[in-house]
Amino acid sequence: MTQAPGTVLVSGMFDMNNYGDLLFPLVARQRLAEVGFDLLPVAPAGSRAAFSDALPTVDIDTMMDASRQPAAGILIGGGYIIHAHSLDFLDHYAGAGLGNWCGAGLWLGATLAAAMRDIPLAWNAPGVPHPFSARQHRLLAPALQAASYVSVRDEGSLRLLDPQGAADIAVVPDPIADLPRLWPKAQLAEDYRRLLARKGVPSETRLLALHLRNRSIAGIDQAALGAALRDFATGQGLTPMLVAVGESHDDPAVAREMAARIGAPLLMLDDPLSLREITAALAHSGLYVGASLHGYIVTAAYGVPGVLVARPRYNKFAGFLAQTGRPQDLATDWSEALRVAAQRQPATGEAFVPAAATTALDRHWDRIVTAFGAPGARAAQRQAFAMALLCGAVAAEGPAWAMAPFLNRRMRAEARAAGATAAASPTAQPESP
Structure with missing residues (x-):
């Protein structure tokens, strides 16, 4: 290649001091560098883990904003990150509401970022720890369709992610191998x-x-x-x-x-x-x-x-x-x-680790590189996911949420305060799973 093909953003728990999680971007960087891509990790807080060789990260906000960090593609994972649970129990993410949404932000948010930027999306064999509800599967289906390549690291994750077997999902060994x-x-x-x-x-x-x-x-x-x-x-x-x-x-x-x-x-x-x-x-x-x-x-x-x-x-x-x-x-x-x-x-x-597993990982990275080399592929599916997410957010949060970007600061603050009061009301009904 005469010109570097660009930067790939990779999302995961890459600002925590956990050995396995921090290896994913190092392995991905080495694989993608072989074909000329740079790599930039994305993590919830955007901080750097306390190891001399851990890679620096940017936060989810930066992943969403193409003007702050151009990218040629987004890679999700690996790690046990495909879930919608709160991470507020981790001191690293507690406060300012980050823990409540950043878990989903690393993969659902990454899918939205790919749609907003109109760039390819691929999955680096993450894991799925728990089942999703029927309501969540309605949005999960277009999210899977929006990715140019989807992979998970075990059959259990595949069953939780796609119980009907309708999606094209590869099962490959954990990339840390x-x-x-x-x-x-x-x-x-x-x-x-x-x-x-x-x-x-x-x-x-x-x-x-x-x-x-x-x-x-x-x-x-x-x-x-x-x-x-x-x-x-x-x-x-x-x-x-x-x-x-x-x-x-x-x-x-x-x-x-x-x-x-x-x-x-x-x-x-x-x-x-x-x-x-x-x-x-x-x-x-x-x-x-x-x-x-x-x-x-x-x-x-x-x-x-x-x-x-x-x-x-x-x-x-x-x-x-x-x-x-x-x-x-x-x-x-x-x-x-x-x-x-x-x-x-x-x-x-x-x-x-047998040769068959190594061959499977070679094929896995070939499919990721192919996905990033075809930016126009699945563009319609990425936009369909963004529309599904928008419709779901309006249905869940009401039309005021969608109008917030157009309102001035005082009006937005009043709307947030009214929403917080309504949520705290003893008559408020909890959302069904």
């Missing part, structure tokens, strides 16, 4: 050596990478679990490494509490300096046992044997294991996980 393409294992060796030196761990130490999330240990005897993890590591000749990959999920606090329960020499990675350092730690471990899907995906991609603790048993866990032909790596509790892990052989250097 591509990570060795960005950071080959040999290039991470020095990062790993620096980590061991920083933590005062001898270079010959073999590590058991452990990830514990509060949901995965809820309701169980944590003292007994700590003892079981200590005994297992000792029996395998491994040193436990507690990897806290999700700050917003309280992973560092959970890891520190479990370290006290284990009560043995270990490596505590609750202060990672970079995403690359976490990757190096996982890629050079001897074994992985944990509740993080992306912890498992990364270790599998680098040839480290592992067991995924599916507690609770989300679709995303079984989905990836089915795509890689590794259903035997799924455990429903920690006791089962340790029994299964005891049977795993040491790493041989061969990735546990």
